[in-house]
Amino acid sequence: MSKSRAIEVLREAIAAAKGGDRPRARLLLIQATETDPRNDLAWMWRASLCEDPAESLRHLETVLALNPANNLAMQAMKSARLNAGVAAAQAGDRETARRLLRQSCEADPGNDIAWMWLAGVTESPAEALSHVEKALRINPNSEQAKTGAEYYREKLKAAPPLWYCPICLAKSETRFIVCPNCHSVLSLANAGEAITNFKSDEKKLREGMDRLENNLRTKPDFTTYYYLGMAMLNLQRMAEGINYFREAKKLNPDNEAFAQHLAVLEQRSATPKEPRRTDPGTLNGLAPTPIPAVAVPPAPEPEAKPRKCVLVVDDSPTIRKLIALTLNRHGYRAIEAGDGSEAVDRIQAGGNPDMVVLDATLPDMDGHALCKLIRKNKELSKIPIVMLSGKDGFFDKIRGKMGGATICLTKPFQPEALVRIVQKYCPVETESPATTD
Incomplete structure (x- = not known):
């Protein structure tokens, strides 16, 4: 195809685009740019007709590489970067999203939407708060920015101090x-x-x-x-x-x-060691002996008072068992369910739990739907619900809160962190010391 023919193809493509035939226009524009790859107008039209924001951004970058003074491309780049960053965030590609959204904020610092999306993919709560505050200064009436600022301030208050291993310094x-x-x-x-x-x-x-x-x-x-x-x-x-x-x-x-x-x-150390045994279940045939317990005053019987019941709902048997064992050790009675339907059956069969630990992603109904169902029940509407999620974005937390979750916890998590949350919202009652006349 000659260069003159490429110009004709470009004209046909523009006419098709203006006439609403976008698929034909895209095919013609591909032909035009393959024949004359230095035609910045053809690349500009290709960028405007792309359905993929990342691809549109690449075509605009090509336009500016060919013609750095193209003002139309420079203006289009602002929205293209933001759209590509948002698409990457929604797809879970947080690293790409951070890079594109930072570029978007640098190129258009007065765009409060860009700052809000950047906050949602930032790893540090302190940095996320600074981005939300910038959005709030740009748009003081933004309810989303107000909610975000409050969320990150609370997260910073609750964040534990940075820990490091005293041996390897990790x-x-x-x-x-x-x-x-x-x-x-x-x-x-x-x-x-x-x-x-x-x-x-x-x-x-x-x-x-x-x-x-x-x-x-x-x-x-x-x-x-x-x-x-x-x-x-x-x-x-x-x-x-x-x-x-x-x-x-x-x-x-x-x-x-x-x-x-x-x-x-x-x-x-002073106790004679037991002889090695050949039990295949022990490491190298050596069964470890437990450290003798330090004498302590006798504790009250754990079942002397009914333990608070926590319903654990997760489709992973491993995670369910880990949570249940951890809560049982801390004085709770954990019951398990592998999906939303089983959770409903458990509630109906065993009475109302004192608290629910609920995975956001379940095979039949998702955790958000189950959370709303629990909140509609008058007897269960006030119980605390911990929502477990594999995503740590700001908008995922907001979705959990809107669904009725008391607090959201991101997977993977340390069992101790879950115990602290359960103890805060569903404390175990301790009996008062006995008195003597």
Whole structure:
């Protein structure tokens, strides 16, 4: 096809587009740009007829590469970037969405919609709040921006301080007892788990120990000795760990809880080890012996008072069982359901639960629909509902709130985080101490 023919094809394409025949116009424009790839007008029309926002953006970039002074393309780029960023956010491609939406905000800083969408895909609550506040300054009457600002302020208040592993220095916004990076047990209260921990990363442990030992040369303190002791326990070197703990005790002799845990560990060290067994269910044929329990005053019978009931609804048997076991250990009675229909049956058969932990995505009816159904029941309308979601966007949280959820929790989550939420909204009642005449 000659260049003159390409111009004719372009004219036909424009006529088809103006006449409403967009499919034919797109085919003709592809022919025109393949024949004359330097025709910025053909690329401009291709961009205007694209159904995919990302493709439209690429065609506009081609126009500006061919003709940087094309004002029409520069203006179209503003909406094209925003549309492509929104499409990426809706598709779950948060990284691409952040890049495009940041470019959109830089190119058009007065667009409050762009700032709101950027807030929705930003990882940091503090950064998200700053974007929402910019949107609110641009449009003070935006109810969405007002709601977003309130949401992120509350999230910042509830956010735990940044945690780091004292052995390998891995960072997280969630506090762990077992480091997800070096897999070390970090609390002497869990010494039994540390001694039988064969999953720890020995290389990372030794690197952390070298750093801690260097710290001892300049500033010997309780914390350094403590975590050197924990590192030794995770390496199954109990005697050396106890030596470090004893040095730590000298620096903090009034720490009664630590002294008690150390006494238990020393007692275990002095207890003769059981002979190795060939039980295939134990690691290397060695069955770990539990740490002897410290004598404590007898606790009241757990069933002396009916436990509060939490209905756990999730289509994953693993997640259901994890949540149920965790809540049972903390004094609740957990009942399980694998979908919305089973949840309804459970409620009808077992009475009204005191709280519901509910997955947003279920096979029959989704969690939002089930949440609304529960709220319509007069007897259940006030019970707290925790919505579990695999998405952490602002708009996903708003959807859960609008559906009637008390609070939303993003998967994956630490069991301790869920326990704190359940204890806050559905506290276990404790009996008052008995009095004597």
